[in-house]
Amino acid sequence: xxxxxxxxxxxxxxxxxxxxxxxxxxxxxxxxxxxxxxxxxxxxxxxxxxxxxxxxxxxxxxxxxxxxxxxxxxxxxxxxxxxxxxxxxxxxxxxxxxxxxxxxxxxxxxxxxxxxxxxxxxxxxxxxxxxxxxxxxxxxxxxxxxxxxxxxxxxxxxxxxxxxxxxxxxxxxxxxxxxxxxxxxxxxxxxxxxxxxxxxxxxxxxxxxxxxxxxxxxxxxxxxxxxxxxxxxxxxxxxxxxxxxxxxxxxxxxxxxxxxxxxxxxxxxxxxxxxxxxxxxxxxxxxxxxxxxxxxxxxxxxxxxxxxxxxxxxxxxxxxxxxxxxxxxxxxxxxxxxxxxxxxxxxxxxxxxxxxxxxxxxxxxxxxxxxxxxxxxxxxxxxxxxxxxxxxxxxxxxxxxxxxxxxxxxxxxxxxxxxxxxxxxxxxxxxxxxxxxxxx
Numbered sequence: 001x002x003x004x005x006x007x008x009x010x011x012x013x014x015x016x017x018x019x020x021x022x023x024x025x026x027x028x029x030x031x032x033x034x035x036x037x038x039x040x041x042x043x044x045x046x047x048x049x050x051x052x053x054x055x056x057x058x059x060x061x062x063x064x065x066x067x068x069x070x071x072x073x074x075x076x077x078x079x080x081x082x083x084x085x086x087x088x089x090x091x092x093x094x095x096x097x098x099x100x101x102x103x104x105x106x107x108x109x110x111x112x113x114x115x116x117x118x119x120x121x122x123x124x125x126x127x128x129x130x131x132x133x134x135x136x137x138x139x140x141x142x143x144x145x146x147x148x149x150x151x152x153x154x155x156x157x158x159x160x161x162x163x164x165x166x167x168x169x170x171x172x173x174x175x176x177x178x179x180x181x182x183x184x185x186x187x188x189x190x191x192x193x194x195x196x197x198x199x200x201x202x203x204x205x206x207x208x209x210x211x212x213x214x215x216x217x218x219x220x221x222x223x224x225x226x227x228x229x230x231x232x233x234x235x236x237x238x239x240x241x242x243x244x245x246x247x248x249x250x251x252x253x254x255x256x257x258x259x260x261x262x263x264x265x266x267x268x269x270x271x272x273x274x275x276x277x278x279x280x281x282x283x284x285x286x287x288x289x290x291x292x293x294x295x296x297x298x299x300x301x302x303x304x305x306x307x308x309x310x311x312x313x314x315x316x317x318x319x320x321x322x323x324x325x326x327x328x329x330x331x332x333x334x335x336x337x338x339x340x341x342x343x344x345x346x347x348x349x350x351x352x353x354x355x356x357x358x359x360x361x362x363x364x365x366x367x368x369x370x371x372x373x374x375x376x377x378x379x380x381x382x383x384x385x386x387x388x389x390x391x392x393x394x395x396x397x398x399x400x401x402x403x404x405x406x407x408x409x410x411x412x413x414x415x416x417x418x419x420x421x422x423x424x425x426x427x428x429x430x431x432x433x434x435x436x437x438x439x440x
Contacts, residue, residue: 367394
């Protein structure tokens, strides 16, 4: 027994170094395996990072990109809120006589005339949709709301065709379809305020467009609308009949609808210069008689220079101008004292503006405009609506980011009735969420 015990002890003593070596080898193997695992994980993470960096920017979400809500895949919803806050003063206390636009600064001091909630997105493989809900504060702080736009747009029609249907800004010229936050100046051009009213020309209807197969960009559009209400000021609008008692005959036949044709073309003059030219018309009945019509004609031109080396769109120089003419057939009205005869008004005007983006985020602008109309029997009752008027507006805009801007603008007004007036406005815009891009 003693010999057996001694033999076992000798065997253990002889094997101890081997066991120690074996245990050390296991630890080395485990450590080596851990190092390999860490290395593989590091390489995997590095590969994923390289793939993300090499992927297009659109693959990663940013605040300016669509936010997927209540949908997936091709369905998405852009949601944004945008507000314009104005502060300033004028040499006249009756600021609304100067500012014809419903979203223009409306009083001395502060005003908030445009805060909009915008939704746009994909409905299905066949339609996109857009809606804009607008809030405005009056002089006493009361809130007004309106459904400014709500329309569907086809996405898959053959033959380069597209249809738009709902309530939307009529595509007449360049300025009218643009929302106030995207304007280059604080206020609406005078000629658009006179012919289209404070809200611009927008109505319920449908529009079809066709992209023509020409060597350069050519688009033809035809819109058909109800042509009624204050958002169709020169047509079936009972609130503006030049002293006549509104006929209020309603929509009797297709001839009472508002028809708006437009053609626009774009040309590249060089690698750095682009020109966009267009012509528009608007034809429909008005409320001054049973057979009285309104015709509005417009021509617009846009030119832009931007060097090939431009970064984020700067520097640039652009020039935009529009000229409009209205022919308004007014019926006779013997209920007015003195009686108003049947007559045809002709009002016309234009604006022209130059923008200079002289450094990243900074744009200087200058706009000149004039509006006039011939004499009429109505002018003896109220000369101001059709009086001659001119305005000159220099401004300076700073865009800290694509989600905000600060704009300082001076207006010098010279009017046949209002006289000479000066105004200074400072405007702040801020936006949260994702907003659809505007047309070039």
